[in-house]
Amino acid sequence: MARKTLVAVDGSPQSEAALAYALEEVPESAITALHVVQLPEGYWASFASSEAELPGYEQAQERGRTLLAEAVEAAAEGDREIQTAVVSGKPAREIVDYAVENDFDQIVIGSHGRHGIDRVLLGSVSEIVVRRAPMPVVVVHEQPDG
Template sequence: MARKTVVPFDDSPQANAALRYALEEFPDAEITVLHVIRLPEGYWTIFVDSEEDFPGHERAEEHAYKLLESAEEISSSYDHPIDTTFKRGDPAREIVEFAVTNDFDQIVMGSHGRQGASRLLFGSVAEQVVRRAPMTVVVVHDADES
């Protein structure tokens, strides 16, 4: 049986490396590429009724579609079909929830490898996913970025 694999994707070198890794290492896997649109946070969010009311949501969705198109281009070079989708919210939370809800066997994702103060300020989505996900998480570092 083919493994179900979700690859979070933001078109960074790390995400590109993770997608390429998944396509190379799991050629028989069902691969879904997921982009998460990070929603703004803060007290002013109580003034909107839905996610569509956030300023710039249309541009964020257009950007998501472009990112997912670039993932499809990468997969076509491997002659491997993929599914694509996007969610809105906190990236780590949405990635894990999507993987659990859709019965994925594994998550293959890139890591920016932040250290020190930037890691404390921004956190690590990959680290949060590793801690929260009940399935295997493969973290790929882009060799060109190390």
């Protein structure tokens, strides 16, 4: 049975590094690139009866599809095929839930490398995924040029 690897994709250099890592380091694994459309909370969410009614939702979905098409192209450059998916919600929760529900063996995610007060105030999706995921999680840092 082939191993399954989930790669979180958000368009950042860190997520691009995570995808590149997965494509290079786990060639035997079936890879799925996942984009999470983060839904607004609070004021706007209280007036919407569905996700589609939220301001900017359709544009965010389209951006996700574009990012995933770019991931498919990046994989094809290395003669690899990947699957893709777009889900909506809180990124860390959705990444872990998707991985569990679809029986992934591991998650590969980029780290934004926040430190100090930024990390405390903004949190870290990769940190939450590491703490909550029941499968191994590889956190990839973008390599500096040079």
